Amino acid sequence: MALRPKFDPQSHNLDKKFRLTKYTGLHGGGCKVPNDVLVKLLQELGANPYHDEQYMGGMIMPRLGIGLDCCVIPLRFGGLSLLQTTDFFYPLIDDPYMMGKIACANVLSDLYAIGVTECDNMLMLLGVSSKFTEKERDTVIPLMIHGFKDSAEEAGTSINGGQTVLNPWCLIGGVATTVCQQNEFIMPDNAVPGDVLVLTKPLGTQVACNSHQWLEQRNDKWNRIKLVVSEDEVEKAYHDAMFNMARLNRTAAQLMHTFNSHGATDVTGFGILGHAANLAKQQRSEVNFVIHNLPCIAKMAAIAKACGNMFGLLQGTSAETSGGLLICLPREQAAKFCAEIKKVEGNQAWIIGIVEAGNRTARIIEKPRVIEVQTLEDGTVQSVPPTSTPRRTIKPSVIEQQKAMLPEIQTQPNNNLQQHQQTQQVTNIIHSVQQPQVMQQQAPSVTLLTPVTMHEQVQQVIVQDPQQYQHHQQMQQFQNHHQ
Amino acid sequence: MALRPKFDPQSHNLDKKFRLTKYTGLHGGGCKVPNDVLVKLLQELGANPYHDEQYMGGMIMPRLGIGLDCCVIPLRFGGLSLLQTTDFFYPLIDDPYMMGKIACANVLSDLYAIGVTECDNMLMLLGVSSKFTEKERDTVIPLMIHGFKDSAEEAGTSINGGQTVLNPWCLIGGVATTVCQQNEFIMPDNAVPGDVLVLTKPLGTQVACNSHQWLEQRNDKWNRIKLVVSEDEVEKAYHDAMFNMARLNRTAAQLMHTFNSHGATDVTGFGILGHAANLAKQQRSEVNFVIHNLPCIAKMAAIAKACGNMFGLLQGTSAETSGGLLICLPREQAAKFCAEIKKVEGNQAWIIGIVEAGNRTARIIEKPRVIEVQTLEDGTVQSVPPTSTPRRTIKPSVIEQQKAMLPEIQTQPNNNLQQHQQTQQVTNIIHSVQQPQVMQQQAPSVTLLTPVTMHEQVQQVIVQDPQQYQHHQQMQQFQNHHQ
Numbered sequence: 001m002a003l004r005p006k007f008d009p010q011s012h013n014l015d016k017k018f019r020l021t022k023y024t025g026l027h028g029g030g031c032k033v034p035n036d037v038l039v040k041l042l043q044e045l046g047a048n049p050y051h052d053e054q055y056m057g058g059m060i061m062p063r064l065g066i067g068l069d070c071c072v073i074p075l076r077f078g079g080l081s082l083l084q085t086t087d088f089f090y091p092l093i094d095d096p097y098m099m100g101k102i103a104c105a106n107v108l109s110d111l112y113a114i115g116v117t118e119c120d121n122m123l124m125l126l127g128v129s130s131k132f133t134e135k136e137r138d139t140v141i142p143l144m145i146h147g148f149k150d151s152a153e154e155a156g157t158s159i160n161g162g163q164t165v166l167n168p169w170c171l172i173g174g175v176a177t178t179v180c181q182q183n184e185f186i187m188p189d190n191a192v193p194g195d196v197l198v199l200t201k202p203l204g205t206q207v208a209c210n211s212h213q214w215l216e217q218r219n220d221k222w223n224r225i226k227l228v229v230s231e232d233e234v235e236k237a238y239h240d241a242m243f244n245m246a247r248l249n250r251t252a253a254q255l256m257h258t259f260n261s262h263g264a265t266d267v268t269g270f271g272i273l274g275h276a277a278n279l280a281k282q283q284r285s286e287v288n289f290v291i292h293n294l295p296c297i298a299k300m301a302a303i304a305k306a307c308g309n310m311f312g313l314l315q316g317t318s319a320e321t322s323g324g325l326l327i328c329l330p331r332e333q334a335a336k337f338c339a340e341i342k343k344v345e346g347n348q349a350w351i352i353g354i355v356e357a358g359n360r361t362a363r364i365i366e367k368p369r370v371i372e373v374q375t376l377e378d379g380t381v382q383s384v385p386p387t388s389t390p391r392r393t394i395k396p397s398v399i400e401q402q403k404a405m406l407p408e409i410q411t412q413p414n415n416n417l418q419q420h421q422q423t424q425q426v427t428n429i430i431h432s433v434q435q436p437q438v439m440q441q442q443a444p445s446v447t448l449l450t451p452v453t454m455h456e457q458v459q460q461v462i463v464q465d466p467q468q469y470q471h472h473q474q475m476q477q478f479q480n481h482h483q
Numbered sequence: 484m485a486l487r488p489k490f491d492p493q494s495h496n497l498d499k500k501f502r503l504t505k506y507t508g509l510h511g512g513g514c515k516v517p518n519d520v521l522v523k524l525l526q527e528l529g530a531n532p533y534h535d536e537q538y539m540g541g542m543i544m545p546r547l548g549i550g551l552d553c554c555v556i557p558l559r560f561g562g563l564s565l566l567q568t569t570d571f572f573y574p575l576i577d578d579p580y581m582m583g584k585i586a587c588a589n590v591l592s593d594l595y596a597i598g599v600t601e602c603d604n605m606l607m608l609l610g611v612s613s614k615f616t617e618k619e620r621d622t623v624i625p626l627m628i629h630g631f632k633d634s635a636e637e638a639g640t641s642i643n644g645g646q647t648v649l650n651p652w653c654l655i656g657g658v659a660t661t662v663c664q665q666n667e668f669i670m671p672d673n674a675v676p677g678d679v680l681v682l683t684k685p686l687g688t689q690v691a692c693n694s695h696q697w698l699e700q701r702n703d704k705w706n707r708i709k710l711v712v713s714e715d716e717v718e719k720a721y722h723d724a725m726f727n728m729a730r731l732n733r734t735a736a737q738l739m740h741t742f743n744s745h746g747a748t749d750v751t752g753f754g755i756l757g758h759a760a761n762l763a764k765q766q767r768s769e770v771n772f773v774i775h776n777l778p779c780i781a782k783m784a785a786i787a788k789a790c791g792n793m794f795g796l797l798q799g800t801s802a803e804t805s806g807g808l809l810i811c812l813p814r815e816q817a818a819k820f821c822a823e824i825k826k827v828e829g830n831q832a833w834i835i836g837i838v839e840a841g842n843r844t845a846r847i848i849e850k851p852r853v854i855e856v857q858t859l860e861d862g863t864v865q866s867v868p869p870t871s872t873p874r875r876t877i878k879p880s881v882i883e884q885q886k887a888m889l890p891e892i893q894t895q896p897n898n899n900l901q902q903h904q905q906t907q908q909v910t911n912i913i914h915s916v917q918q919p920q921v922m923q924q925q926a927p928s929v930t931l932l933t934p935v936t937m938h939e940q941v942q943q944v945i946v947q948d949p950q951q952y953q954h955h956q957q958m959q960q961f962q963n964h965h966q
Contacts, residue, residue, distance in 0.1 A: 025613065025651070026613075026648075026649055033611055033647050033648065033649060037620075038647055040621065041611070041620070041621070041624045041625055041628065041647070042628065042647075043625065044625045044628040044629045044632060045628060045632060045642060070644065071604060071606075071643035071644040073603055073604045073643060075603060075662050077560065077563060077662065080560060080563075080662070082603050082604055082660060082662055084604065084606065084644065084658070084660060085644060086606050086608065086644065086645060086646050086658060087646050088608075088646055088648065089648060090648075120556055120558060120565050121554060121556045121565055121567065123554075123567065123568075123569050123658065125569065125571075125608075128516055128524070130508065130509075137520075137524070138523065138524070141524045142524055142526065142527045145524070145525065145527040145528060146527045149527060149528060159528060160554035160556060161553065161554040161567065161568060161569065162569060163569050163570050163571055163656070164516050164521055164524070164525075165509075165516065165571065165572060165573075166509055166516060167650065167651075167652060167654075168508070168650075168651040168652060169650060169651060171650075173646070175567070175569060175606065175658045177565060177567060177660060179558050179560065179563070179565055179662055
């Protein structure tokens with residue numbers, strides 16, 4: 001997908017102030033009912049608390065005794081199962097076509113998380129805002145449908161049925177269903193100590209969408225974050241978020257089979273940590289998931305910090321919409337998985353953590369490594385190569401750069417031994433990867449600082465892939481073009 | 484189901500003024516986007532207009548080229564098809580538990596309409612009103628879920644998955660899915676001239692719910708309709724509507740196979756005529772559907788008339804929620820179907836019209852016969868036997884009563900010949916039925932009158948079934964009990 005021009009209401013004969021995101025009070029994954037409330041409300045269903053917590057994403061699976069992103073119903077026809085999932089939400093971006101694409105990609109993602117690559121049918125769920133003028137309705141809704149349909153086609157499925165209602169808030173979503181044999185899906189409960197966690201899309205979609213809205217409104221929050229981010233950077237992040245949310249996780253689902261995945265989930269409303277915790281709970285082995293790296297849309301970590309704990313991005317609780325798959329892979333397969341997804345799609349995936357023996361929980365290490373991620377002009381998603389020197393950045397020496405490649409823990413020997421060992425594990429895994437593009441997972445460490453001084457501390461990575469320089473140059477051109 | 488006590492907010496520690504129906508601006512089937520608007524909006528999907536019109540109920544079926552209440556997707560596994568449907572809407576009654584039951588029955592009805600009797604999985608869709616207090620939320624939502632779950636269990640299925648969001652309006656619905664073989668469902672496109680149309684639930688749910696709201700509010704509309712209906716009659720109709728909406732059409736779906744149905748649809752947001760027209764359009768043979776009888780919840784016709792054309796009940800356009808199945812049956816099977824459903828469920832079904840050669844449209848005859856229907860204390864749904872003499876009714880002579888058994892057309896020889904012939908057909912069919920309970924379809928003709936004078940014209944039917952007198956007496960007792 002090439003860079004998409006910003007949605008221009010006037011080119012559709014709408015008022016220049018028309019914003020799709022105004023037709024809702026809650027956005028994207030943020031519309032979910034809080035987890036603890038949901039557990040209480042869904043007790044009526046009689047599922048156990050673990051399942052209830054996962055109900056929101058269509059995750060209850062009492063018949064098989066574990067929770068999933070989509071339900072798996074054994075059918076009475078030899079060996080076949082019915083797998084299905086539903087999701088719907090409200091606009092979180094202003095481009096109706098892209099909103100339709102995102103809604104479709106988001107629903108499909110639950111099927112992809114269980115390793116299903118073919119969707120037999122899609123139902124589309126539409127809420128037409130009762131506050132739309134007739135003109136707005138007749139412009140916006142067909143664009144949304146068009147986007148939804150295009151993504152369905154990209155996924156090799158089609159829309160046959162649905163429901164359309166009037167609603168105060170504009171609403172879009174769907175139901176994805178497939179019937180398949182046992183070997184066509186991957187139960188997400190086989191993680192074992194020693195496995196590695198891979199993430200297929202960067203985090204920060206909520207931060208990107210919100211900060212874009214603040215920029216448009218030039219409100220107090222914008223005044224706060226503009227100290228750490230430029231308008232162009234926010235526009236770029238918004239575009240990247242939109243682009244990433246619209247991406248299908250289909251290649252990842254295919255490669256889960258190739259590289260013997262032990263299970264996966266998709267990252268949405270609960271944030272990376274919430275979904276990691278849900279996945280951990282479902283494991284048959286007594287394991288913990290430990291997250292060391294947080295690939296984020298470029299500059300979103302800086303914004304999140306400038307906003308205090310508002311988003312919880314670095315705490316792993318910032319809501320994502322149509323996020324990546326979080327995949328458990330055998331250690332020896334993880335790098336190959338990342339290399340292959342890069343080969344097929346052009347996009348990077350990141351090793352972000354490890355599976356260790358534990359009590360089925362998930363955590364993020366105290367100072368996770370933030371990997372800055374951008375979408376290049378060719379449409380591929382990559383870790384940020386050494387870009388223009390950040391304002392007031394002290395250029396680190398080569399030795400410092402190399403230090404930056406290692407987990408922070410190595411320069412902070414006073415931290416506890418366990419954390420050190422875990423981090424060492426990740427370091428070893430990452431260092432064992434020969435492909436330079438996977439090496440780029442080694443993004444600069446971002447430590448917790450006040451907004452104003454943060455840039456001063458940003459360190460740069462060594463880019464070992466000449467091709468990456470080319471991407472970098474293209475991106476620079478793109479940025480110049482848009483400045 | 485025995486008579487259910489009215490929902491009492493205070494017994495749940497809610498404010499006595501709490502009304503679930505206040506948490507929406509549109510109710511039940513009335514939330515649908517108008518048909519013509521939807522056709523325009525859904526053009527993006529590329530389906531032809533016929534399919535688009537039926538999309539709302541999940542009716543698009545491009546792969547097989549015809550529209551259905553649920554989609555039918557051929558699977559890659561020998562002879563199996565995926566059938567699924569979705570529907571969701573807003574509260575139209577104040578009892579949360581019953582609202583949950585209705586939402587579930589309503590979704591299942593689309594599967595039943597295609598002759599499917601087993602649902603493999605149900606997804607539940609929930610919108611928690613953002614205007615609920617915490618107490619209201621924690622009381623109302625579990626009750627709704629409980630009702631939804633109970634209906635799913637009654638249908639022999641279970642809820643595995645769904646989505647829960649916050650929304651200004653309270654929202655509930657689901658997705659019903661089944662995988663089955665060719666002989667397990669009945670394509671709704673085989674009607675032939677000479678077939679008979681049967682309806683399995685009375686009409687008038689919207690009229691009943693609205694008039695109940697007017698009664699509570701004692702507003703201008705109540706002042707208008709109270710001239711033709713008592714408070715008790717409105718309360719009773721509201722209860723009956725709730726009861727009928729919560730009934731499953733599952734027995735009807737089973738009997739569609741037994742009695743060789745040529746196709747069916749369920750009656751919801753477009754009213755009986757709208758859904759009959761949709762069904763007619765899908766037929767392979769060149770047929771018309773002609774409706775002669777309108778079974779209505781008792782007193783709803785009187786209210787509809789008192790309100791002018793506001794509802795369109797007698798015009799067949801009043802929205803229904805979780806209505807009956809409208810079933811095409813071979814003429815010789817229709818009465819047997821009605822007798823069998825009565826035997827199995829205790830509930831009446833009604834022969835309401837005929838299939839004739841035509842151009843795939845549907846119509847209601849100029850002066851359709853209104854059949855007054857009530858739910859008895861034993862929970863069965865029946866045509867009203869001769870009740871207490873209506874106020875200011877002129878009791879017709881026996882000859883007049885017999886005339887009333889025949890379609891109006893026979894006493895209006897100036898009407899066109901075609902209509903006469905059609906009506907004669909229905910008369911013949913009905914007269915060929917030997918079971919007295921089916922004879923009771925011959926309800927009094929209600930002609931279009933001003934509200935005040937209407938009762939004067941109501942004629943009474945001859946009841947030929949002694950058992951019916953018993954029902955009548957039971958009902959009288961019930962009425963006395965509740966007065």
